[in-house]
Amino acid sequence: MRRPAFRRSRGDGPFRFLSTASGIVLLVIMAAIGVFLVVKAIPALQANTSHFLTELTWNPNATQPVFGIGALAFGTLISSFIALIIATPVAVGVALFISHYAPRRLASALGYLVDLLAAVPSVVYGLWGVAFLVPFMLSPSSFLNKYFAWIPIFGGDQVVGKSMLTASLVLAIMILPIIAAISREVFLQAPRIQEEAALALGATRWEMIRMAVLPFGRPGVITAALLGLGRAMGETIAVALIFPATFTISFRILSANGNSIAANIANGFGEATPIGRGALIASGLVLFLITLLVNTAARLVIARRKEYARAAA
Amino acid sequence: MTVVTGIQPISAGRRVKDRAVQALVYLAFAIAVVPLVSVLWLVIRNGLKRFDIEFLTHSMRNIGARDAGGGAYHAIIGTLEQVLLASLIAVPIGLLTAIYLVEYGNGGRLSRIVSFFVDVMTGVPSVVSGLFILAFWILALGMPFSGFAGALALSILMMPTVVRSAEEMLRLVPNELREASYALGVPKWRSIVKVVLPTAFTGIVTGVMLAVARVAGETAPLLLVVFSTDSINNDPFNGPQMGLPLYVFDQASRPNDTAIDRAWAGALTLILIIMLLNLVARLISWWRSPAKRG
């Protein structure tokens, strides 16, 4: 946006300086996050008697510290992906419901209802998860285990409520609102003239959406999903209460295994020795880098989309 | 080609598909609402058991592991202080950054970098901001665990939200208003303070309140840098201080029913505070633009 030209006037210097400095403070904070995490992780990494990136166990408090990110990173990725696979279709459905199906007068109120899901704090989902969802999931999990054990992820001898699946389900609920909100915005922006073109050809509502809304909204939905993925990976307290906190790599999502970087930080911080804290900081650094990567990817998709929109205009 | 006359109804297959998708879309919405209803229902039902005067006015000091009674007063005080301090840090920085981006950045290199990192900052997980304050404030600078340390971590989470909402509001201020002010020979900074900010004020307040509502429920940073305590600590700059989310987490991790009841009551209190903030924010933004909503 162009701003009118103006003469530099008295008193403007300090104010301009202050606001520019604030912008720079933000950059400094972002850099400092990286720097201080690295600095405080190094002593622990040096004391580690195993390989940080491949080791599965987490015993940084022992006199011979042994710890690695392996199992935690695996759990973070798997639980977030499962959450994403569950949440995205539902969120896209919710977004379409609000943008193209719900009666106009109700649409924004119903949209607000979904936004409320995002206002519920993580710890409350955790409490709900432990008190309600964990026992509730036992019978559907047993069902899956009984009849679908031939699908490896549903296999295993024992089925528990505090499983990877339950944690992923809570994550899915928590990231659903953000995916739905962004998708809804892009669906609402789908050009009216192309929607009308489809309708005028004799398209049903679904065919119109497939021809004119989804192709337009696809990059936005991808961005939304990536942002949701980033959220799921960093989500801490809710899953800290649900994950069984094991340090194994297993695809059996109904059994008692599962953990994540963030949950391990929350659960392990209380008893951590100085080396243990350093180890947790090192794992936090990995989480920071992964989420940074995912978020940057999300922004790049959106940036590409702008160019595409301009080209299409 | 067959000669078609009159209006041919569309094929049953297409009609069925259209209806099926419609059913799926409605179903998706229903599925999304189920957990919301379930969470709110359980929080209200279980929370009301202990949501009483004692809960709101007492701390957990001298409450044994299996005892009933006790309350979240210390946690409520802590959360209010921490959130207030976080806002005092995040709002000026966020607002000034937004002013920089809208009024001074002129789309230059620095402003594009700042803008990009504001987006990236939105994605910083709360536990990472807690770890950062732990590494920087407590481990490197040797400061004590305190409510203020928690406020620092929360402020990092608030900043990007404040920047984005303030930026959006500032961009809505019509250019004519700025021009009129410059034309009168008013220096730019005075125009911003006297004309631009007041015009955008209610919108910015709404954004800040939504940002506050978001961080008020954050637990992970408190866990790492505030530490929990069962006693009232009115001084956010010294010593462990409870926060409401942390209180819920703490009580939920204890194995007995009296603690679980307190956890639910704490969750109810927390949700009430957050919903109140949300509601006030919406009311302000609604009141700001009654004409627009028509």
Next chain:
Amino acid sequence: MAKQIEVSDLDAYYGSHKAIEGISMTIEPRSVTAFIGPSGCGKSTFLRTLNRMHEVIPGARVEGKVRLEDQDLYGPSVDPVSVRRTIGMVFQRPNPFPTMSIFDNVAAGLKLNGRFSKSQLEGVVEESLKGANLWNEVKTRLNKPGAGLSGGQQQRLCIARAIAVRPQVLLMDEPCSALDPISTLAIEDLISELKQEFTIVIVTHNMQQAARVSEKTAFFNLAAQGQPGKLIEMDETSKIFTNPTQKATEDYITGRFG
């Protein structure tokens, strides 16, 4: 295939605002009917009631009857989707689907209506593009995106897309207003060819265009700002432009207002 349309006592609303009132007319098959009138008098609104596109706007509704030969378009058992399939439309701004190739744009409507072999599709696409006088310009790049064409080419692509499904009526809302004179001429020529086969209704602000392409002309006007638009008179184009019955028509045509 072309059909006659008969409208009787039609009103259209946007919410509580009545945009047009009491319109009755007969639109002849295999001919071009032009709608003229000052801006905001409801020409587009009326045109959109003829294929039930009006009601896709939230809150919009229609009262009255529109008959295609002997079928009531607004009858209780009539599906608006099939009405739009039968009565095609070309919009003021060219609106090809930006993510589809030229070929897919033209084939889009056909693909909705059942399975066609590739060679059948190719046949119809070629025929439609030829019908829209676009074939020679695009035959070597059918797989390129439709959004890459010039404005005039895009509009002819939209016409090709509309005629590919063999509608019985073609409605055009100011199809040339976003185009340069050469493209405009191309489209006018096209309209004259298409009327051999289709019933065509065209909204235009360009008097010469109405005079050049149409057999019948209908003049719409508003009594005052905020009042619903009405049909003032409808007659042979030559009569409207040389010897209109109504004073308002004459004033509008001679450029005294509007």
